[in-house]
Amino acid sequence: MTKIRKAILKILSEDCCLISPAVMLQKLKSAGLNPDRSTIFRELSLLTQKTITNKIVIGDINYYELAEDHHHHLVCMGCDNIAKISLSAHLQQQEEQIKINNNFTVVNHALEFYGYCASCQDTNGDI
Amino acid sequence: MTKIRKAILKILSEDCCLISPAVMLQKLKSAGLNPDRSTIFRELSLLTQKTITNKIVIGDINYYELAEDHHHHLVCMGCDNIAKISLSAHLQQQEEQIKINNNFTVVNHALEFYGYCASCQDTNGDI
DNA sequence: TTTTATGCAAACAATTTGCAGGTCA
DNA sequence: TGACCTGCAAATTGTTTGCATAAAA
Numbered sequence A, B: 001m002t003k004i005r006k007a008i009l010k011i012l013s014e015d016c017c018l019i020s021p022a023v024m025l026q027k028l029k030s031a032g033l034n035p036d037r038s039t040i041f042r043e044l045s046l047l048t049q050k051t052i053t054n055k056i057v058i059g060d061i062n063y064y065e066l067a068e069d070h071h072h073h074l075v076c077m078g079c080d081n082i083a084k085i086s087l088s089a090h091l092q093q094q095e096e097q098i099k100i101n102n103n104f105t106v107v108n109h110a111l112e113f114y115g116y117c118a119s120c121q122d123t124n125g126d127i
Numbered sequence C: 001t002t003t004t005a006t007g008c009a010a011a012c013a014a015t016t017t018g019c020a021g022g023t024c025a
Numbered sequence D: 001t002g003a004c005c006t007g008c009a010a011a012t013t014g015t016t017t018g019c020a021t022a023a024a025a
Helices: A003-015 A023-031 A039-051 A089-101 A118-123 B004-015 B023-028 B037-049 B088-102 B118-123
Strands: A051-059 A061-064 A072-076 A082-085 A105-116 B053-058 B061-066 B071-077 B082-085 B105-114
Touching: A003 A023, A003 A039, A003 A061, A023 A061, A039 A061, A051 A072, A051 A105, A082 B088, A089 A105, A089 B082, A089 B088, B004 B023, B004 B037, B004 B061, B023 B037, B023 B061, B037 B053, B037 B061, B037 B088, B053 B071, B053 B105, B061 B088, B088 B105
Parallel strands: A072 A105, B071 B105
Antiparallel strands: A051 A061, A072 A082, A105 B105, B053 B061, B071 B082
16 A cells, blocks of 8 residues: 555545546646656556446546446536436346346446536527 | 448448447458548548447447447456447436436437356356 | 565557648539 | 548557566565
8 A cells, every 4th residue: 555556545535536547647746746657557457457446438538436436427518527427226227137138247337428518508509 | 422431331330339440440441442540530530520420438449330320238348248238218218317307418328338248157157 | 575566768559630632522 | 623531641649568666565
């Protein structure tokens, strides 16, 4: 448990939602650390390998989030903002069906909704 | 409507599921064309921009698929195979709820389930 | 002390861009 | 013709790797 790893885990738990390697680097710098980029890539992929974090790709950017805090995302195509929502209960049903119908054991899922948030709906007229 | 664009659309409709830029290049070569990589990137992002295709990222690989043939994916973490399934009816309900609860207008979504297919379950014991 | 993590520099791969020439309507 | 498409080469970005040093167990 090194300084950098501890700081990364702290940032992940505070920021609670998605964070990219680049932003992680910024935040570590703000916290007084100055790690190499490669260290961050190595650390985040290690954490993902250990299923402590999940990796999610949205619009060409790789994001990481704590696996324990599972949820889904509303991605605004107007302002690129990403909000959280949670539909896990419904998907759990689906996953049971998938086990039965497809003989496929689901261990994880990713669900993103793309569209327009309240303010971008206004900007673009009534979509 | 150029030769290359026509060929790309043909390949997309035949292969029906996900296709990466690299594989698209291979298939175009098999079809007797020899386009530059940049042409493929340009073409696929143009098609995506026109919402003719959707871009999906699974395991660090960018895939494209025809938007009209919408479905979801079962991604096997053992053998990396990707299968299609469809749960659209169920998600439509969710999208209406999102409109009401979050004032967010959904125009598209991506849903991938990660887990183990029938044969990989056997290989890994009873997961 | 033995393993594991880190920084640095170099290597890599996928994608993007500028530009000049070619193609399509 | 005028707009768009294409190939080529170069640039850019995000990520990975090898190796020597430093820190952790």
